[in-house]
Amino acid sequence: MDDSYRRIPLWSNVSPEDWEDWHWQLRNRIYTVDQLRQVISLTPDEEEACAKKQGRLVMAIPPYWAALMDREDPKCPIRQQGVPRMEEFSIGPHDMRDPCGEDTDMPVPGLVHRYPDRVLFLVTEQCAMYCRHCTRRRLVGENHGLMSAYEGTFEYLRKHTEVRDVLISGGDPLMMTDVRLGQVLARLREIPHLEFIRIGSRTPVTMPQRVTPEFCEVLKKYKPIWMSLHFCHPKEVSPRVKQAMDMLAESGVPLGSQTVLLKGVNDEPEIMKKLMHELLKARVRPYYIYQCDMAQGITHFRTAVNKGLEIMQALRGHTSGYAVPTYVVDGPGGGGKIPLSPNYVVSTKEGVVTLRNFEGKIYTYYEPGAGAPEMIPAMAGAGKNGNGHKANGNGLHLGEPIPDYIP
Ligand code: SF4
Known part of the structure; x- marks a missing residue:
């Protein structure tokens, strides 16, 4: 078992058993600037942004993710996705609170029904880590009352026989206990016209300890369950994450990845190609590259659309077709995914x-x-x-x- 985390003074006395326990990881997330200072050398900008508690998405970083961060380099892709910066407080002229127009497509709270035959079922506001580029930041990290009233959702789904595909999302569904998640899956499996059930989650990437044998048993019980994961940089495909991917794949769960194109993190063709290759090696099929949405406070992560086209140009034909995802822009205001290609x-x-x-x-x-x-x-x-x-x-x-x- 890798215990290199012990070189970080904050966790030098933590046993490998605790480190591998996802409940320990959750309880010991980094919430404050004082804790973070013990892990990385903060820049003045990061110090100021972390110290502010209002006006930004909550900070919570699992120790696993924090241990992957470069202590000295503020440009570290892992660090940029977990540590707030002052740019988050700037709201650009085109920024939107709800860039994908989800709130207006909610027939019941927490259920987004935009496309004819599929729905998005938002089951929780909680995430293992709060990604600084989160497009759903209006909803996650705090209680905003927009999450699913489960009974209303199940009733809606029973009546709407045209729905055949449910994506369980949030927040992050893996913040639910195995028992609770199992109950949700059981209720969905009772509805005969639901053919295709997916779980969208970033937790196996930010806190792979969550993928336990017990969790895999839940997925097996309600098979076939697909998982849409969220990877942004090759460094995220660590040996520990590969172990989690192995467990999921061995449990018969088809795995796909959605990647957000992020300035300074993965906006280089070679980085993106390396990510796609690492994903395939871990049995995860690259599914989408998303153009970063026009959400409030994330303009500093946005690139030109031509950058995405350049990356697609560098992938298509230059590497295995399985390593080439679809590049999409989510039509601002509720247009849905619009595929773009050179x-x-x-x-x-x-x-x-x-x-x-x-x-x-x-x-x-x-x-x-x-x-x-x-x-x-x-x-x-x-x-x-x-x-x-x-x-x-x-x-x-x-x-x-x-x-x-x-x-
Ligand atoms: S895990 Fe997903 S929903 Fe949660 S903060 Fe990250 S991007 Fe947003």
């Missing part, structure tokens, strides 16, 4: 589709009914099938790289 279609004309591949080389696809190559102006002068050799009507040379993707 444009690989150069032109379409009279059944002739001119495409570029991941290397920027040009290829031609003939749709059914397209004329013979000599009849098609765009292909005049092309070779046998036009692919990979000569110039097309757009002045582009087939098989030659074009300089950049077309956003």
